[in-house]
């Protein structure tokens with residue numbers, strides 16, 4: 001039997017309406033709170049008022065999109081100035097990543113860049129992070145269940161992870177109601193990220209019996225729920241997507257990903273949104289990997305299952321799930337790679353960089369440069 005180690009947030013509270021417990025839970029962890037938030041979720045104002053009412057001393061940092069080195073440096077300086085005892089993030093994956101990085105770096109000396117895998121020297125080890133509480137408001141990255149924070153390094157046009165098992169949140173509070181009414185484009189891109197994470201975790205060369213169980217139970221329902229949400233708002237589908245997102249984070253943290261996320265780390269470094277890139281590349285990534293496994297390089301059975309779950313979830317039982325996914329993505333207006341800023345002339349450079357991306361190393365088969373170029377062209 002395959003051996004495995006399992007990591008997860010210390011504690012998770014999941015359920016519609018569970019956000020009402022947040023202020024009490026946070027106040028028990030620390031009273032000097034740095035709240036990292038996006039601007040769009042009105043409930044954060046309520047949470048801030050409740051925290052103040054509970055006796056917490058609060059400072060707020062606004063996150064503005066996927067964080068880069070300077071965003072992290074500024075927020076860490078702010079947290080240190082506030083003498084924060086815990087960091088709370090409320091928002092999408094980028095906001096969660098910023099808070100997670102601040103929790104990790106607040107008590108560690110030196111600059112954030114020294115802790116990233118940049119260049120040849122090995123990164124410094126973090127001191128024990130501050131307690132971190134993650135409250136997601138989108139269903140996509142599963143960052144509330146992962147041990148890494150993705151940080152943009154503009155001068156290298158790359159996104160690099162700050163990675164440490166101690167970066168897993170002390171507490172994840174996942175209330176699907178916080179995602180109700182999210183715009184269609186955001187729901188689509190973030191939902192496709194969660195689905196890509198479940199699929200890549202399931203197919204990757206580090207899958208284990210626990211991650212298999214998480215992925216097998218959730219790929220089909222997640223695809224069906226996202227399909228439903230593209231037609232109309234639906235509470236049950238929102239609940240299922242929030243669960244799929246959380247579990248996709250748990251799965252990828254304990255197994256790995258693949259070429260789609262390898263490419264997303266390169267293309268995302270040039271400024272494109274992560275979820276949309278994953279959604280745009282998933283069908284082509286599956287086709288290229290399927291081609292390689294059918295040449296006798298891997299486990300064909302798993303690809304057949306994924307194909308079937310996608311077809312079922314999209315209401316096309318018995319047909320080709322990958323083709324159905326391609327049509328679904330196009331019909332719902334996901335941006336093209338060109339819209340995401342990928343030029344034909346850059347394909348070979350992107351493919352070369354993706355070959356050495358950390359996610360690519362878990363791809364189910366060793367993928368070749370020409371196959372990655374083909375993947376990008378066919379996407």
Ligand SMILES: [Fe+2]
Nearest residue numbers: 141193197278
């Ligand atoms: Fe992702």
